Amino acid sequence: MKIPGKMAKEVLRHSLKPPATLNYPYVKPEMPDNFRGKIVFDPVRCIGCRMCVKDCPALAIEIAAVGDKKFEARFYLDRCIYCAQCVDSCPKDALLNTKEYELAQIDRQNHRITFHAHADGVVVDPAP
């Protein structure tokens, strides 16, 4: 029987190699630099042009004016498809992709986050 013989060789060959998969979640993979993970917003850079809102295919961003040239962003991460179009469209680099990928939530309200503009111009903690 040729085929089982071949198979045994393959099994033996692979049993000597390190596994191709990681034992997630105990071992977490390092994402590449251009990974499109959770989006973050920098209100100091934002000029309120709303290009991100216009270009988002998932209607996942709202930008609100909260003072003189101050803007805050609300993200609906439960709608976001992580395409990074908003990051590309922003003329001020106010939106960034992070490497964060563990985004599962039991309550979808936790996917709705607001990045507030602080009075002193310093950024940034997202709050539900």
Ligand code: SF4
């Ligand atoms: S990554 Fe894509 S879907 Fe998500 S907020 Fe940006 S443009 Fe919208």
Ligand code: SF4
């Ligand atoms: S595209 Fe950039 S600068 Fe314009 S509203 Fe969105 S985050 Fe702000």
